[in-house]
Amino acid sequence: MDLFAKCRKFNAQVKVVKSLNQFFYLREIDPPATPTVTMGGKKMIMLGSNNYLGLANHPKVIEAAIKAVKKFGTGACSSRILTGTTSLHNKLERELARFKGTEDAVVFSTGFMTMMGTITALTEEGDVILSDEFNHASIVEGCRLSRAQVKVYKHNDMKSLEEMLSECKRSANKLIVTDGVFSMKGSVANLPEIKSLADKYKAKIMVDDAHGTGALGATGRGILEHFDMEGAIDLVCGTFSKTLSSAGGFTGASSEVVSFLRLQSRPFIFSASSPPSVAATVMACLEVIEEEPELLERLHKNTEFMKQGLKDLGFEVEETITPIIPVLIGNDRKAFKLTGGLEKEGVFINPVVYPAVPKGSALIRVSIMASLSTDELQTALDKFKLVGKKLRII
Ligand SMILES: Cc1ncc(COP(=O)(O)O)c(C=O)c1O
Numbered sequence: 001m002d003l004f005a006k007c008r009k010f011n012a013q014v015k016v017v018k019s020l021n022q023f024f025y026l027r028e029i030d031p032p033a034t035p036t037v038t039m040g041g042k043k044m045i046m047l048g049s050n051n052y053l054g055l056a057n058h059p060k061v062i063e064a065a066i067k068a069v070k071k072f073g074t075g076a077c078s079s080r081i082l083t084g085t086t087s088l089h090n091k092l093e094r095e096l097a098r099f100k101g102t103e104d105a106v107v108f109s110t111g112f113m114t115m116m117g118t119i120t121a122l123t124e125e126g127d128v129i130l131s132d133e134f135n136h137a138s139i140v141e142g143c144r145l146s147r148a149q150v151k152v153y154k155h156n157d158m159k160s161l162e163e164m165l166s167e168c169k170r171s172a173n174k175l176i177v178t179d180g181v182f183s184m185k186g187s188v189a190n191l192p193e194i195k196s197l198a199d200k201y202k203a204k205i206m207v208d209d210a211h212g213t214g215a216l217g218a219t220g221r222g223i224l225e226h227f228d229m230e231g232a233i234d235l236v237c238g239t240f241s242k243t244l245s246s247a248g249g250f251t252g253a254s255s256e257v258v259s260f261l262r263l264q265s266r267p268f269i270f271s272a273s274s275p276p277s278v279a280a281t282v283m284a285c286l287e288v289i290e291e292e293p294e295l296l297e298r299l300h301k302n303t304e305f306m307k308q309g310l311k312d313l314g315f316e317v318e319e320t321i322t323p324i325i326p327v328l329i330g331n332d333r334k335a336f337k338l339t340g341g342l343e344k345e346g347v348f349i350n351p352v353v354y355p356a357v358p359k360g361s362a363l364i365r366v367s368i369m370a371s372l373s374t375d376e377l378q379t380a381l382d383k384f385k386l387v388g389k390k391l392r393i394i
Pocket of ligand 1: 111112113115179181211
């Protein structure tokens with residue numbers, strides 16, 4: 001038996017996919033999150049980034065990161081519990097708690113570790129986790145690693161969630177976990193109803209506001225602000241890898257829970273603290289979100305412009321209030337052809353195919369940034385028209 005035989009088999013499959021021009025991963029993009037990027041020496045309009053407010057390239061944010069590197073060095077070179085906690089990390093945790101309306105917050109080095117490390121620290125054998133079927137992989141992994149019983153309810157389906165809650169032992173600790181904004185389809189969790197069910201069945205709630213933070217709510221505070229539910233949810237998590245323009249994540253909760261996570265969550269304890277410049281970057285992003293509300297307005301305008309434009313061209317666009325616009329294609333091959341065709345025409349998009357979505361429900365995930373100009377969006381729409389017609393999608 002050869003341990004690496006599966007690698008050879010897998011790589012051979014990837015080679016076939018590449019030969020069919022259906023491989024759209026690991027593309028080299030410099031810089032990655034500007035409205036126009038360079039890929040293979042070619043200029044492309046970027047419709048695939050999660051840099052929703054354009055803050056990764058905001059002068060104030062860049063300046064804050066540079067200043068922190070000069071003062072604190074490039075890395076903390078330790079885990080948070082040993083020598084990796086700086087004044088910037090502590091300040092960021094206080095700022096995030098204020099921004100999200102929680103008592104306290106703890107910062108992890110990635111969003112993935114945040115979800116995984118929060119779920120595994122809080123749940124144990126005998127507990128029940130109720131998880132939306134479309135939750136992000138970091139939540140799925142946390143559920144797998146916890147020793148709790150995991151019940152997966154149908155996507156955003158409150159009947160399915162209630163059925164599962166009613167099957168749980170009354171005495172069992174229950175945690176309902178949901179993405180706030182679902183990353184592939186841009187759907188928004190029905191938090192008000194989840195909250196009523198949680199109250200009825202005495203369950204706690206964890207929401208992953210990765211894509212909502214900075215993009216939802218009147219002032220960009222995320223899904224809780226959107227539903228006017230600040231303070232009503234037990235665990236409010238998020239990542240720095242979208243609007244907050246860096247890498248890392250956080251869990252906001254009561255002081256009691258956050259203090260516990262700081263000393264009991266294994267990904268927090270046994271992995272290096274994020275570089276201090278990450279904390280400075282995220283704090284600068286929070287400041288800009290508060291000081292420049294016009295960026296959120298611009299994001300909404302751009303999203304509406306693109307959504308309406310795609311609909312007018314005849315594309316099937318699923319309804320969404322987020323900057324993630326799902327364009328339904330259906331067939332995986334067509335989704336790949338549209339992606340390849342647009343790539344040739346200088347437009348970067350991401351195809352989403354099985355198993356990320358059910359078979360036959362392939363889509364194009366168009367994501368919008370505030371920093372895209374109307375000209376860039378119009379050029380992208382013209383290319384969608386050209387390639388969409390050629391492939392007889394519209
Ligand atoms: C909903 C959601 N949760 C968690 C994560 C993981 O975050 P990160 O990429 O910052 O590790 C992502 C990122 O893809 C996400 O979309």
